[in-house]
Amino acid sequence: MLKDEDLLLRCALPKERNLLWRQIFLDNEWKALDAPYTPLEYQSRLYFRMNLFKRLRDGETALVIEYQGQLVGYLSCYWEDQSTRWLEVGITLFESQNWGKQLGRRALKLWISHLFKKYELARIGLTTWSGNPRMMRCAEAMGLTLEGRLRKVRFYQGKYFDSLRYGVLREEWFSQVSKRVLAEVS
Structure with missing residues (x-):
């Protein structure tokens, strides 16, 4: 469990399975900005329980975000290439x-700090697209560096958008993140 005042990152509870499934696959307002050019593949409740919900329950590669006592989202991580620790x-x-x-x-500050402490990594990355200016501002405000821009590779609603790759090195992260955040994930 990771905490920052009224924000909590934690494992999902069994009773939250249906709520999470609904938020992800039925009431999915979030999808408008989260790679909307890639169709969301519907998952049955059983498939969800065996996959993403299992990850959220285990807490190793995904955690739910609770804000002021309400479940508002989730964080995840995945290996782009585990052999090179990407x-x-x-x-x-x-x-x-x-x-x-x-x-x-x-939430990302807590999550990235936690992952750097958990794994022997030189870098953590985050990928978004130019149609999500809030995510771009978030990454930049957290000190992530825009490392790559693939121009006009995302086609959505008749327009082309760029794919953006952000990253932060371990030494950059720990030199800029607040000691309070680091204390929270210890």
Whole structure:
């Protein structure tokens, strides 16, 4: 469990399975900004329980985000290439009422700090697209560096967008992140 005031990152509870499934596959307002050019593949409740929900329950590669006692999203990480220790992070905040409150920034700071402490990594990455300016501002405000821009590779609603790769090195992260955040993940 990772905590920053009224924000908590934790494992999912069994009773939250249906709520999470609904937020991800039915009430998916979040998908409008989270790679909308890639169709969301519907998962049955059983498949969800055996895959993403299992990850959220285990807490190794995904955690739910609770804000003021409400489940508002989740964080994840995945190996782009485990043999070279290339780890990527992702975040989903379900509803627009929670966007623009810096919840994503606060949650990602805890998550990235936790992952750097957990794994022997030189770098952590985050990929987004130019159609998500909030995620771009979030990454930049957290000190992630824009390392790559693949121009016009995302086609959505009749327009081309760029794919953006951000990253932060371990030494950069620990030199800039607040001691309070580091204390929270110890």
